[in-house]
Amino acid sequence: MLRNARVLTSLAMLALLAGYVIAFRPLTLEGTRLEACPMELAGMPGTKLTLDQAVLDDLDPDDYLIRQYTRADGIPVWLVIAYFQNARLGAHDPQICYRSQGYQVQELPPGSVATAIGPFPYRTFVAVQGPHREVVRCFWFTAGGPLADVKGWRDRMFFQGLRNNRSFGAFVRISTMDTGDMGAAERTIADITRDLAPHLPGFFPEEGARQEAIP
DSSP, X not given: OHHHHHHHHHHHHHHHHHHHHHHSOOBOOOXXXXXXXXXXXXXXXXXXXXXXXXXXXXXXXXXXXXXXXXXXXXXEEEEEEEEEESSOOOOOOHHHHHHHTTOEEEEEEEEEEEETTEEEEXXXXXXXXXXXXXXXXXXXXXXXXXXXXXXXXXXXXXXXXXXXXXXXXXXXXXXXXXSSOHHHHHHHHHHHHHHHGGGHHXXXXXXXXXXXXXX
16 A cells, blocks of 8 residues: 555656646747857967767757867867756766777866865866877856766756756866876866856856747
8 A cells, every 4th residue: 555655646746747847848048158268268278179970969968169278388178068958968977978989087086176256076087098198177067056976967957947947057078188297287177177167157048038938
């Protein structure tokens, strides 16, 4: 009897959720402002790049930005921002992408960068393929600030949707080459993060949702 009651309760909750989704379809948001991302960060000049179509198909973002900045020693630094709205699940653990391309991945301790708008927690790993050693840091950003894990980001977007009938979030990845000075690579990524952080809230609309619901 108890088991049947639990099953019936679960079914009732699912029915209520389905009814809510049908009655209150999520609203689309105004366009992002990713192009406002500075072409120079931490004193490093940047150039625009594009994502491979296979990556776009996999992530299915609502908008994205990819830039290559150049360190004083000529080493590139890559910035990727993928934007999603209304609980889209395309953003996943970036280690999966690297492993699928044949990289060996070494997880490093997580950390946090102090910025003008508060601490930015992050995950770090090194992706290795032959002589290529790439230091990668990533975090997820949404209303309420940055998070270091994708599950917390998805949960926050889900509750945003319930409260506001709309939600948004972005995956941010910053990486550069380890050319034998790991400290220099980590400092570079931290500098980019500190310079980028104050701009991030302005890239994503939190107000002014359009009035037409998603079909």
